[in-house]
Amino acid sequence: MSVIYDSSTGQYSLHTENYSYIMLEKEGFLLHLYWGEKTFGDCTYMFREQGRAAFSPRMENCDGFILDDVPLEYPCWGRADMRTPALEITNPDGSVIVDLRVKNRRIEKGKPSIKGLPAIYVENEDECETLVVSMYDEVSNISVELYYCVLEKYDIITRFARIVNKGNDTVYINRAASCALDFDHINFDVISNYGTHCRERQIERASLKHGRFIMSSRRGASSHVHNPFMILTSPNADEVSGDAYGFVLVYSGSFSSEIAANQFDSARAVIGLNPENFTWRLDSGEEFTTPECVLSYSSEGLDTLSYNFSRVFRERLCRGKYRDIRRPVLLNSWEACYFSFDSDRLMKIGDSCAELGIELMVIDDGWFGKRDHDRCSLGDWFVNEQKLKGGIKRISDYLNEKGVKLGIWFEPEMISPDSELYQKHPDWCLHYKNRPRSEGRYQLILDLTRQDVCDYVFESVANILREGGISYVKWDFNRNMSEAGSILLDATRGREVDFRYYLGLYSVLERLNQEFPDVLFESCSGGGGRFDVGMLYYMPQVWTSDNSDAIERLRIQYGTSLVYPMSAMSAHVSASPNHQTGHVTSFYTRSNVALTGSFGYELDPTSLSVEEQKMVSETTRLFKEYGEILAKGRYHRLRDPHNEPCSAWCTVSEDKSVCIATYVLTHVRMYGNNERIKLRGLDHDAIYKERFSGVCYRGDQLMNFGLHAPISHEFGSILWILEKVEQ
Numbered sequence: 001m002s003v004i005y006d007s008s009t010g011q012y013s014l015h016t017e018n019y020s021y022i023m024l025e026k027e028g029f030l031l032h033l034y035w036g037e038k039t040f041g042d043c044t045y046m047f048r049e050q051g052r053a054a055f056s057p058r059m060e061n062c063d064g065f066i067l068d069d070v071p072l073e074y075p076c077w078g079r080a081d082m083r084t085p086a087l088e089i090t091n092p093d094g095s096v097i098v099d100l101r102v103k104n105r106r107i108e109k110g111k112p113s114i115k116g117l118p119a120i121y122v123e124n125e126d127e128c129e130t131l132v133v134s135m136y137d138e139v140s141n142i143s144v145e146l147y148y149c150v151l152e153k154y155d156i157i158t159r160f161a162r163i164v165n166k167g168n169d170t171v172y173i174n175r176a177a178s179c180a181l182d183f184d185h186i187n188f189d190v191i192s193n194y195g196t197h198c199r200e201r202q203i204e205r206a207s208l209k210h211g212r213f214i215m216s217s218r219r220g221a222s223s224h225v226h227n228p229f230m231i232l233t234s235p236n237a238d239e240v241s242g243d244a245y246g247f248v249l250v251y252s253g254s255f256s257s258e259i260a261a262n263q264f265d266s267a268r269a270v271i272g273l274n275p276e277n278f279t280w281r282l283d284s285g286e287e288f289t290t291p292e293c294v295l296s297y298s299s300e301g302l303d304t305l306s307y308n309f310s311r312v313f314r315e316r317l318c319r320g321k322y323r324d325i326r327r328p329v330l331l332n333s334w335e336a337c338y339f340s341f342d343s344d345r346l347m348k349i350g351d352s353c354a355e356l357g358i359e360l361m362v363i364d365d366g367w368f369g370k371r372d373h374d375r376c377s378l379g380d381w382f383v384n385e386q387k388l389k390g391g392i393k394r395i396s397d398y399l400n401e402k403g404v405k406l407g408i409w410f411e412p413e414m415i416s417p418d419s420e421l422y423q424k425h426p427d428w429c430l431h432y433k434n435r436p437r438s439e440g441r442y443q444l445i446l447d448l449t450r451q452d453v454c455d456y457v458f459e460s461v462a463n464i465l466r467e468g469g470i471s472y473v474k475w476d477f478n479r480n481m482s483e484a485g486s487i488l489l490d491a492t493r494g495r496e497v498d499f500r501y502y503l504g505l506y507s508v509l510e511r512l513n514q515e516f517p518d519v520l521f522e523s524c525s526g527g528g529g530r531f532d533v534g535m536l537y538y539m540p541q542v543w544t545s546d547n548s549d550a551i552e553r554l555r556i557q558y559g560t561s562l563v564y565p566m567s568a569m570s571a572h573v574s575a576s577p578n579h580q581t582g583h584v585t586s587f588y589t590r591s592n593v594a595l596t597g598s599f600g601y602e603l604d605p606t607s608l609s610v611e612e613q614k615m616v617s618e619t620t621r622l623f624k625e626y627g628e629i630l631a632k633g634r635y636h637r638l639r640d641p642h643n644e645p646c647s648a649w650c651t652v653s654e655d656k657s658v659c660i661a662t663y664v665l666t667h668v669r670m671y672g673n674n675e676r677i678k679l680r681g682l683d684h685d686a687i688y689k690e691r692f693s694g695v696c697y698r699g700d701q702l703m704n705f706g707l708h709a710p711i712s713h714e715f716g717s718i719l720w721i722l723e724k725v726e727q
């Protein structure tokens, strides 16, 4: 049993395979006691009222808790806890108090889904046990159910809250976090992702200081800037040792993850919707459910924490037929042609794809409306017959005959002011009456809080897909929200737009998933501007970054690997010199870096030299052979490109019989680079034969001494493929 409630002590114990999460019900409050290596038995002694008043009032006429100094699970604003709350409500009388007390609890088999929102799922009931703690505020008649879903084998606990207005009048939810908890110390390092367009998910690590550390987005998208996850570690934790706690929010809009070190040297984590951008009107009888937050812990450092997250996201968040299979090797037309193509050019590219073994060709931006540049036509999802004579069908038939599939780009959430759609429906975009509409990349965002607009978006994509011949869609989103008003929404609902937008988007994506189960959807937002597990629920891969430079990708991929599965990360070989950075890199290094995620090309195959064509064919063959292992194997970060003049990583198959390892030198130190790369995750006693050199090694040698990496020129690299041989 992974959830145990002891009614004699009030202790709640949640056990996964490798850790325990313990809570205590006392005086009607749900207290956090412990989260760490597995422990059993009575833990109630762990709660000690410390009596640190320090200007913080005591509850219940001085007989109760100093609420500001107890470790809470879902703290509410309004009474005597002055720390960051999880829940803030304005009552009908204008008061801002919520005072929740536990009323009852139930333990259920399986895992509930969350209506309208992406969430972890299970394939059978035995995979999960769910604890639901029901709390109630007698004065405002607000009921809150806290959900704790324990996926024991995955070492995962998920949390979300369901808030119901049982009173007779309307209340306003000003803040509703998905998860909060208090640690009784502040000895943490905080690891976060930060970035910008073309430099996403860089890693920063800093020791926690007093005050609030917040990573967030107010941009109407999870964004390039911060990613919706937070990791806390013990100060000396590394890849293989130390405590590591992780929180990942399953949501694609504005979010906030906060860790605050308080006056009594305790730390509070609060993760959920960004309250700066949110108020929800909850009428009598209505309910509101937060997005889900996914939690994991490892006592063996970051490697295991990343494994826990990547495994559950790949196996129990991603869906559809592509979840478990190697993704097709694709070639995307963007960096090959940008907007300048016609059917002849595309068919020539298709010929090359067929010759080189590339399985899918994607027509990127520019095939619709009158779109020869980025200033027009978003919303006009009909084929530009001048560019594509005979339409998409002619190209797909041509390609299909050669064994190449066709994919296509859309940016369905957007509208160009210069479009037929805007002529007809100038009020379909997010905007406020009598306010200017700021354009980003000459475009506005469609108002997906509206059902008619959602229907239009669904139909425009579905109509093209219904014509047949398309097996892949790249779904782009190229600006963030500003002046995000919806003219149909009541004035009291102005701050609901972000969340309502995502409910609308998720409903469109769900309908598309249902009608087109065989289409592979890839999410994109100027590269990785919406690389989050919310989108992964509908689209199992994401265009990782608009920066396709192999050297820049090292950090981006490293940062992405902290919580995301490698199969989610699209990685393409692009031209050299690179279009974004000008870096000149060998084909070998470019392909070695791209052979980490869902693999493809972002170049013009018709302009390759004979030598390059050979390399493309060979690399494509390698991915076909090892792609499944790269997707499903366990990924290990070996060298950190943020702090070292190189990067290295390896992926080991589930049965440990194959290891694919890569090393890239990013900065030469003269006479200094006598590198040895120690691998991880192999069988100690097994013999592994390296594919390209034929040399055999013992597993323990590969892990304890490592492989020499005698590279002496900048941006040089080595790919090793090690396979177990009979002894």
Ligand code: DGJ
Pocket: 334, 364, 365, 409, 476, 478, 524, 525, 526, 527, 543, 545, 546
């Ligand atoms: C941004 C994407 O990230 C690129 O790959 C490309 O699809 C362009 N948009 C097209 O406008």
